[in-house]
Amino acid sequence: MAEQTHVLFVEDDDVIREATQLALERDGFVVTAMPDGLRGLAAFRADRPDIALLDVMVPGLDGVSLCRRIRDESTVPVIMLSARADSIDVVLGLEAGADDYVTKPFDGAVLVARIRAVLRRFGHALGPGRAAAPSGARAAGPAAGALVFGDLRVDTEGMEVRRSGRPVALTPTEMRLLLEFSTAPGTVFSRDRLLERVWDYGWGGDTRVVDVHVQRLRTKIGQDRIETVRGFGYKLKA
Known part of the structure; x- marks a missing residue:
């Protein structure tokens, strides 16, 4: 590489x-x-x-x-x-x-x-800009490779996100973060787990990286879409 x-x-x-x-x-x-x-x-x-x-x-x-x-x-x-x-x-x-x-x-x-x-x-x-889906992502919604949460549609094969039919521009890190949440909507992900799964940290990292990226993701897919569970982490509302 x-x-x-x-x-x-x-x-x-x-x-x-x-x-x-x-x-x-x-x-x-x-x-x-x-x-x-x-x-x-x-x-x-x-x-x-x-x-x-x-x-x-x-x-x-x-x-x-x-x-x-x-x-x-x-x-x-x-x-x-x-x-x-x-x-x-x-x-x-x-x-x-x-x-x-x-x-x-x-x-x-x-x-x-x-x-x-x-x-x-x-x-x-x-290739540039491509983000791989995390293990465990599953198909849902009307088409294979599509994850649908209300007005939010995530194409896990084309690596595209649409909100109310309009494309949402995500960086690869934001995309991986959203895909990680999407593997288990409603499940709380700790910051340490997100650092390991999304940032590929095999060691302790600064959780500010997670917090800032979650906030950036919220501004793009909806502030209420990702919920903060105080003392534990974050979850995607099912």
Whole structure:
């Protein structure tokens, strides 16, 4: 997988940028490294990479704004890099459309593992923007591969969602999250379970990633569609 994976890496610190680029290239990734957001956006549009790693604090166009611009044009996976785990920038990056984040300083092996985890859940081998359905998804409604919940129709084969007949644009991570809920409507999913099933975390992760994505999904399919069960997690209303 890594041999054909093109990474856009935007980082203004010369030492971190060069060391990380070398580490990723040693693992077989093709890396385009840029020192600021404006050149990062130009490189994204020119090269159409498979994944983008964006530092939050870069000159010209900050990482959050760059993520938002990328998300306006593409569903390519985005990982934000932040110097502080408790920074509000982490949440802002996720709200802008990032799929995950990594805290600096980071170990090169950890970063590679997170990149590969993101690409796996995005169905990288199936092509850009494709998201694989989680195991256990079942057909329902009037057609095979269709999950129907009131005015919401989820096509698990075509990876499309419609609400009241109108298409709903979801990122691959949002799609996987919705599909996970759809496997058992009415069942409460803990944040840890969602991190494991949707984000492919075999280790503990930051549950803010789940909370922000649930909120983003709610704005697209209806605020009342996903219910918060305090102290336990979330469930899709049957």
